[in-house]
Amino acid sequence: MDLTKPxxxxxxxxxxxxxxxxxxxxxxxxxxxxxxxxxxxxxNCSNCLSTNLSWREVSGEGTLYTFTVTRQATAPHFVDEVPQLIAMIDLDEGVRLTSTLIADETTQISIGAKVIPEFDHINEEVTLLRYRLA
Incomplete structure (x- = not known):
């Protein structure tokens, strides 16, 4: 079985x-x-369906909306990452995204905490957006 992560x-x-x-x-x-x-x-815009969209750089900072601790791998590929903190982040611009929260202990984490982006360079082609407490 190939366990290369997707x-x-x-x-x-x-x-x-x-x-x-x-x-x-x-x-x-x-x-x-x-x-x-x-x-x-x-x-297309999710609000007005316009195709007139542009890319803008943002800070990536936001607020922790919610999180869960996964203690069992969601797939065999992720066995080396448990326990894993899966979080929903409300960015300051108003969008919500799902990511991984990097933290030492779950007891330090509280809903509404400020978070900052962390760039996880997997290889030359792939960088993942993760978050850490501010």
Whole structure:
């Protein structure tokens, strides 16, 4: 059995996001017509359906919306990562994303805590966006 971890495969819509992470920059789409911030990258605005979208650099900072501790691997590929803190982050721009929270102990973590981005360079092609407490 091949236990190579599955990593994101960029598409034309998502490539700028992944390229930004490789350069340690968080890029989000913003609708140039209605001003809505958009995540996950797509070809149309989730609010007004406009195709007039542009990429903007943001701080990547946000607030911990919720989290869970996984003590059993969700797939054999991730056995070396348990326990894993899976978190939902509300970015300051208003979008919510799911990521991994990097923390020493779960007792230090509280809902509403400020978080900052951490760029996990897996290899030359893949950088993952993770978070740590501010």
């Amino acid at each position: 990593y994101p495969t960029p598409t034309p819509e998502t490539e700028p996001f992944w390229q930004g992470l490789r350069n340690e920059r968080v890029l989000l789409q913003k609708c140039d017509d209605c001003g809505t911030w958009i995540f996950y990258p797509r070809s």
